[in-house]
Amino acid sequence: MSNRERTRTRGRARDVVLGVERLLVGYGEPVCAPVTVDVARGEALCLVGANGAGKSTVLRALAGLLEPLGGTVRLHGEPVDERSVRFRREVACVFDEDAWFAELSVAEHLELVARGHGVRDVVAVVDAELEAQRLTGAVDQLPTSLSSGQKRRLLLAAALVRPRSLLLLDEPEQRLDPTGREALADRLLAERDAGTALVLATHDVVLLRRLATRAVVVDDTGGDGGTCRVVDADEAARIVSDPVR
């Protein structure tokens, strides 16, 4: 969806994918103020904030990997349950975790993920994503032999060769060179405009400016009636460019 189309559809009912209500996260103690926000199809919500503010912790709770201390998270109106097949089918994650089968090549990994999620045209889907992630020269390599940037692109490819209505990404720009960051922004923009709901933690102002439709400022001040502030993309870009303001 272009920005013009997005403006035109403003005011119509939004197709909410993720609903978050006073979500409180932490490890025994809260790490940040509660979060209240929703994310519709074709929207990209960025989580911004200082190192250690709690962005990854919020993402882990959204993915059902961390039990919240309070509040609710709903996917298509249903409570998050990472054990349910529907939840796992709908939610793709790119977190900072390398979970590879050491003996499977790059192409074999992607084919395994796509097949496991019931993708029909596995070879075509995997080939297209290898191309998009500039991994065609590494198809036969084992993950351990990849550079750190290539490993990151393989993680991204694994999230994009499978069905999803929600894509959760934790600093996807990490370890990518400038060309890789541009390609990442292009790919995520296409994903957003194809109707996926995106939530990503990022410190990258270029990615934020190109992609964000809104942002949550993750901190412990409870600036918005006791919850983390929800701001527009311009305000988020100003915060990321000048975090001490």
Ligand SMILES: Nc1ncnc2c1ncn2[C@@H]1O[C@H](COP(=O)(O)OP(=O)(O)OP(=O)(O)O)[C@@H](O)[C@H]1O
């Ligand atoms: N497994 C854990 N157990 C206890 N505390 C943790 C754990 N993981 C993170 N923390 C703490 O929770 C706080 C929030 O960490 P988190 O990784 O969510 O921050 P972040 O905003 O993603 O930071 P960054 O921008 O550096 O990635 C930090 O104080 C961190 O030390």
